[in-house]
Amino acid sequence: MDRKLALERNILMSVEKPARYIGNEINMVKKDLNDIDIRFCMCFPDVYEIGMSHLGIQILYDMFNKRDDTYCERVYSPWKDLDEIMRRENIPLFALESQQPVKDFDFLGITLQYEMCYTNVLQVLDLSQIPLFADDRGNDDPIVIGGGPCSYNPEPLAEFFDIFYIGEGETVYDELLDLYKDMRNKDYDRHEFLRKAAMIEGLYVPSLYNVEYDENGLISSFEPVYEELPHKIRKQVATDLSEYYPKNPLVPYIKVTQDRAVLEIMRGCIRGCRFCQAGMIYRPLRERDADYLKSLAKDMLASTGYEEISLSSLSSSDCSCIKEMVYYLIDEFSDKKVNISLPSLRIDAFSLDVMSKVQDIRKSSLTFAPEAGSQRMRDVINKGLTEEIILDGAMDAFKSGWNRVKLYFMLGLPTETYDDIEDIAKLAESIAEEYYTIPKEERNGKVNIVVSTSLFVPKPFTPFQWVSMNKAEEFTDKKGFLMSKIKEQLNQKSIKYNCHDSEVSVLEGVFARGDRRCGKVLYSAYKNGCIFDSWSEFFDAGKWDKAFLENDIDPLFYTARERSTDEILPWDFIDIGVTKEFLIREYENAKKAVVTPNCREKCSGCGASSYLKGGCRF
Amino acid sequence: MKARLRFVKLGEMQYIGHLDLMRYFQKLFRRSGLDMSYSKGFNPHQIMSFASPLGVGLTSIGEYLDISLESLGEYTVNEWIDIINAHSNGLVLVTEFIIIPEDTKPSMSLLSAASYRISFDDKKSAEDVEEFFDRSETIIYIKETKKSKIEIDLKKEIPVLSADYGVFENTLSKICIINNRDYEKKYIDTENKNCIYMLCKAGSVLNIKPEMLFDVYGKTMEYQIMRLDMFSGENNYVSMSVG
Numbered sequence: 001m002d003r004k005l006a007l008e009r010n011i012l013m014s015v016e017k018p019a020r021y022i023g024n025e026i027n028m029v030k031k032d033l034n035d036i037d038i039r040f041c042m043c044f045p046d047v048y049e050i051g052m053s054h055l056g057i058q059i060l061y062d063m064f065n066k067r068d069d070t071y072c073e074r075v076y077s078p079w080k081d082l083d084e085i086m087r088r089e090n091i092p093l094f095a096l097e098s099q100q101p102v103k104d105f106d107f108l109g110i111t112l113q114y115e116m117c118y119t120n121v122l123q124v125l126d127l128s129q130i131p132l133f134a135d136d137r138g139n140d141d142p143i144v145i146g147g148g149p150c151s152y153n154p155e156p157l158a159e160f161f162d163i164f165y166i167g168e169g170e171t172v173y174d175e176l177l178d179l180y181k182d183m184r185n186k187d188y189d190r191h192e193f194l195r196k197a198a199m200i201e202g203l204y205v206p207s208l209y210n211v212e213y214d215e216n217g218l219i220s221s222f223e224p225v226y227e228e229l230p231h232k233i234r235k236q237v238a239t240d241l242s243e244y245y246p247k248n249p250l251v252p253y254i255k256v257t258q259d260r261a262v263l264e265i266m267r268g269c270i271r272g273c274r275f276c277q278a279g280m281i282y283r284p285l286r287e288r289d290a291d292y293l294k295s296l297a298k299d300m301l302a303s304t305g306y307e308e309i310s311l312s313s314l315s316s317s318d319c320s321c322i323k324e325m326v327y328y329l330i331d332e333f334s335d336k337k338v339n340i341s342l343p344s345l346r347i348d349a350f351s352l353d354v355m356s357k358v359q360d361i362r363k364s365s366l367t368f369a370p371e372a373g374s375q376r377m378r379d380v381i382n383k384g385l386t387e388e389i390i391l392d393g394a395m396d397a398f399k400s401g402w403n404r405v406k407l408y409f410m411l412g413l414p415t416e417t418y419d420d421i422e423d424i425a426k427l428a429e430s431i432a433e434e435y436y437t438i439p440k441e442e443r444n445g446k447v448n449i450v451v452s453t454s455l456f457v458p459k460p461f462t463p464f465q466w467v468s469m470n471k472a473e474e475f476t477d478k479k480g481f482l483m484s485k486i487k488e489q490l491n492q493k494s495i496k497y498n499c500h501d502s503e504v505s506v507l508e509g510v511f512a513r514g515d516r517r518c519g520k521v522l523y524s525a526y527k528n529g530c531i532f533d534s535w536s537e538f539f540d541a542g543k544w545d546k547a548f549l550e551n552d553i554d555p556l557f558y559t560a561r562e563r564s565t566d567e568i569l570p571w572d573f574i575d576i577g578v579t580k581e582f583l584i585r586e587y588e589n590a591k592k593a594v595v596t597p598n599c600r601e602k603c604s605g606c607g608a609s610s611y612l613k614g615g616c617r618f
Numbered sequence: 619m620k621a622r623l624r625f626v627k628l629g630e631m632q633y634i635g636h637l638d639l640m641r642y643f644q645k646l647f648r649r650s651g652l653d654m655s656y657s658k659g660f661n662p663h664q665i666m667s668f669a670s671p672l673g674v675g676l677t678s679i680g681e682y683l684d685i686s687l688e689s690l691g692e693y694t695v696n697e698w699i700d701i702i703n704a705h706s707n708g709l710v711l712v713t714e715f716i717i718i719p720e721d722t723k724p725s726m727s728l729l730s731a732a733s734y735r736i737s738f739d740d741k742k743s744a745e746d747v748e749e750f751f752d753r754s755e756t757i758i759y760i761k762e763t764k765k766s767k768i769e770i771d772l773k774k775e776i777p778v779l780s781a782d783y784g785v786f787e788n789t790l791s792k793i794c795i796i797n798n799r800d801y802e803k804k805y806i807d808t809e810n811k812n813c814i815y816m817l818c819k820a821g822s823v824l825n826i827k828p829e830m831l832f833d834v835y836g837k838t839m840e841y842q843i844m845r846l847d848m849f850s851g852e853n854n855y856v857s858m859s860v861g
């Protein structure tokens with residue numbers, strides 16, 4: 001009760017969901033500031049309910065707070081209503097634990113999970129009253145660190161961050177904090193600190209690297225300003241996944257997106273889908289030990305009181321302990337009324353058996369992610385799912401009583417033709433027809449198929465990092481075409497079609513493969529009032545168009561332009577283990593629609609095994 | 619078996635709404651290991667019901683919650699109070715835990731009145747409101763629903779109102795069977811002169827909230843409401859604490 005909240009009662013009472021700002025959730029770490037040397041504030045630059053659902057922050061929160069000299073707290077983007085009040089009343093953004101201003105911290109670590117949160121990064125800095133540009137920060141300002149998947153191309157954000165941590169947080173943060181503590185005790189100089197930090201493996205200090213461009217606007221050189229600095233930044237990979245895991249994760253008061261205990265069963269993926277960045281940057285595959293996972297599950301449920309647990313990974317079906325874990329959870333916790341949620345399971349006999357045990361078949365749906373409609377297109381993207389597998393899986397499920405199917409596809413994949421798109425409609429139709437081969441008495445009413453398309457955005461460190469991305473008009477045409485094709489199908493009444501917004505995807509495309517010059521656009525867009533761009537109610541394409549014009553930057557240079565494989569890419573200075581040679585080889589295979597086997601079938605020598613003593617083993 | 623719990627909801631927990639509080643209790647009971655009864659079906663949930671939802675912005679030292687239990691296990695109800703509170707956040711605390719007969723009506727349907735304390739920034743506001751209440755013959759509040767407008771005379775629906783805790787307690791004791799002043803002694807400063815105390819009629823048909831009075835009064839002012847207790851019975855109110 002003696003903890004004073006940063007916001008006055010009248011403010012809290014005037015905003016939506018005041019519980020976003022009060023902290024004190026169950027399992028929140030409390031420390032006496034007098035015993036603390038380093039104050040670290042972790043930020044997820046989106047609204048509380050999204051940020052609180054993110055596992056990575058919970059792992060780092062646990063890791064940092066294991067250090068006696070460090071207190072790690074949290075901050076999220078204030079929602080628009082509070083944002084306006086804080087600006088008007090000049091209230092500095094505060095951390096949830098101590099309710100004290102973020103600007104008084106030693107570090108502000110911001111996780112970058114998607115490009116559309118970039119204006120929120122500026123919002124957080126701005127509301128914290130920390131200078132937006134790293135160059136303007138002094139000794140008393142926090143060191144601003146970025147991490148997460150978007151830091152694999154940090155260049156559009158280069159001017160706003162002091163450091164980027166490339167890779168998994170479990171490895172060199174201790175080294176960084178020790179260095180800081182050591183230097184802070186003496187004559188601290190921010191620049192000196194950053195220069196030393198840049199020598200730690202995996203840390204990239206953008207201000208210490210110079211980029212030059214040629215007359216065509218392509219990068220001509222990318223060099224460190226001091227001789228001792230590394231030319232390549234090596235991605236960090238945690239090889240021991242049993243060191244840090246939150247046994248007592250935070251339990252929010254309000255309903256958040258991921259309102260359950262989450263158990264990360266493995267990292268990495270064996271599949272090698274060519275559009276998927278996560279599949280490349282999280283290589284090599286590392287699995288957690290089943291016994292360790294079981295004890296974590298027990299501890300987490302006991303400490304949180306959650307009534308649901310979910311297993312998380314990029315492709316759970318590929319985890320060698322998946323069956324053991326799922327049946328363990330069912331046996332151990334079903335009578336304790338714990339729901340088990342199983343995302344990313346491939347449809348097969350095992351998953352159907354499990355799903356029929358843990359879900360209400362009439363209410364749940366089957367999910368397939370063929371990503372492309374035609375077999376040729378699926379071979380191009382290396383998605384080893386065939387029509388036969390889908391139809392057989394669907395049929396098995398229909399016979400067991402399911403009648404809802406969700407299908408996920410992408411539009412705008414490299415080499416895509418309108419025939420490939422039409423095949424999406426045909427595949428949905430085939431599934432519907434399959435359903436109606438079941439005698440009427442045995443069916444469970446009508447079949448219900450939902451087709452969703454996202455728009456393909458080429459990402460760094462994928463075999464498609466060089467390709468041309470579709471323009472907004474092309475996407476719009478393709479969506480219209482697919483809609484018309486779905487309408488032509490016999491069972492069109494059973495097929496519903498959802499699609500993503502083209503403009504947001506194009507913007508995502510700019511920042512995904514952007515360079516330092518894109519930072520200006522971001523800054524202008526923020527100054528024009530852009531914020532919460534991933535929320536359709538706030539996204540304002542007009543303001544972004546204006547920002548590009550103001551800075552004389554053509555978004556198509558970043559999206560639609562096909563790169564040559566010898567161009568220096570903005571993210572080439574990062575070494576993720578997976579080699580460029582491998583990516584080029586995969587790019588060539590894609591063009592020929594040649595499938596590459598997954599890591600369990602056959603190693604393709606991608607280079608990521610360099611992280612593991614003795615290489616990848618299956 | 620059925621049980622009725624009394625609990626307090628203090629400080630910053632005022633920002634947690636009713637549905638979130640319900641979810642809070644579900645997790646709290648699970649952490650505590652209390653053997654709750656669950657509903658049937660694919661999404662079983664703990665069987666619990668509150669006497670009356672508490673709005674966001676209100677604190678309380680007299681909330682009631684009915685629950686269904688499979689068993690008490692190896693602990694007594696008093697031990698359970700300690701176990702539950704050890705798993706809570708210090709601001710939601712169970713203060714009573716009574717096993718009630720299976721055929722007891724839910725506290726929600728028994729509720730007939732609730733007492734409140736409203737604190738202001740200064741003494742004058744408290745006195746002004748009291749004066750307004752005392753001087754008015756009728757205080758008409760218009761309750762608008764989608765279909766209709768009803769006029770409510772708050773003068774009739776608020777049987778007791780006073781800026782003086784002693785007077786309030788005295789008046790209340792004439793129409794109430796009260797057994798539990800301890801909460802008020804423990805949690806509030808009864809000497810504080812910036813407050814008014816009131817008893818409002820409550821129930822599922824007509825639920826009188828202190829805010830209604832301020833609505834009619836008209837002047838904008840800052841105030842904080844704390845619910846003190848809840849009662850059943852018609853003319854002789856009985857604190858739900860009595861069970």
Ligand code: SF4
Binds near residue numbers: 283599603606607
């Ligand atoms: S080295 Fe081979 S097995 Fe290991 S991740 Fe790369 S392709 Fe897969």
